[in-house]
Amino acid sequence: MKKLVSLSLILALVLVSILSFASCGNKTTIKIAVPNDPSNEARALLLLEAQGLIKLKDGAGITATKADIAENPYNIEIVEVEAAQIPNFRTDVDYAVINSNYAIDAGINPVKDSLAIEGSYSAYANILAVKSGNENTDKIKALVAALESKAVADYITSEYDGSVVSVVENPGDGYAADVDYDKLSGVTVSVAASPTPHADILEVVKEILAKKNITLVINVLSDYITPNTVVEDGDCDANYFQHVPYLDSFNADNGTHIVSVTAVHVEPMGIYSLKHTSLYYITAENN
DSSP states (O other): OOOHHHHHHHHHHHHHHHHHHHHHOOOOEEEEESSSSSHHHHHHHHHHHHHHSSSOOTTTTGGGGGGGGGOOOTTTTEEEEEEHHHHHHGSSSSSEOOOOOHHHHHTTTHHHSSSEOOOOGGGGGGEEEEEEOOTTTTTHHHHHHHHHHHHHHHHHHHHHTTTEOOOSSSSSOOOOOOOOOHHHHTTTEEEEOOOIIHHHHHHHHHHHHHTTOOOOEEEEEEEEHHHHHHTTTSSSSSSEEHHHHHHHHHHHHHOOOOOEEEEEEOOOOOEOOOOOTTTTHHHHHTT
């Protein structure tokens, strides 16, 4: 009887050892949410690569998708989510890569709350865009001059404290020297914009144009599709919500003819987590 008990104990210990050894080779899956639109997904993946968490295929760049991940040493699972919904999705993943405008809307401070944040990459500067052929009209020139003003640059600096960064190198007084403002008196200019920070920044522009009796109408839209379609259809004169990589992708996919007329600001994309206080968890769990 004692021999049977001893044998059973030995077998149990051997089984535990085998299972323990086998589990040593199992890596923890790290779930990271990224935007599901092509340009912002690429941007998120580039940020993850910059943190040393993945390696993308050579040449993937600003067109990268999760299929372009060449090396994934920390067993990261990329979860694609609609960009505006990612702040609400943080409880379902380990980490989330969020655009600053959506972070701000959700009460998240990109500077203080992010575990990592990208630099001011010029490729991702948010732009004012119009339908091709309208770039040189006086009302668009007036709109551009107001957006490139010192008043707007100062507002961005004071209001967002690094969460949004102006990219205008030499801000002016808000008015274009080659525009006849007397002829524009009484004119209305319409801009489709996402809520934060674009619509807020346009309120500063509205005051600048009002001094020349130009009315700025701000149409606040929350999606990434309608702002371009209303410009293409002529329902709005311009839009202010996107960066050039997204615009290029949109034009290619939809046959639209929208062009950038000026870059205004950058919203650094950041990595956030409700579960972890640093990115160290990713490497610690899988080393």
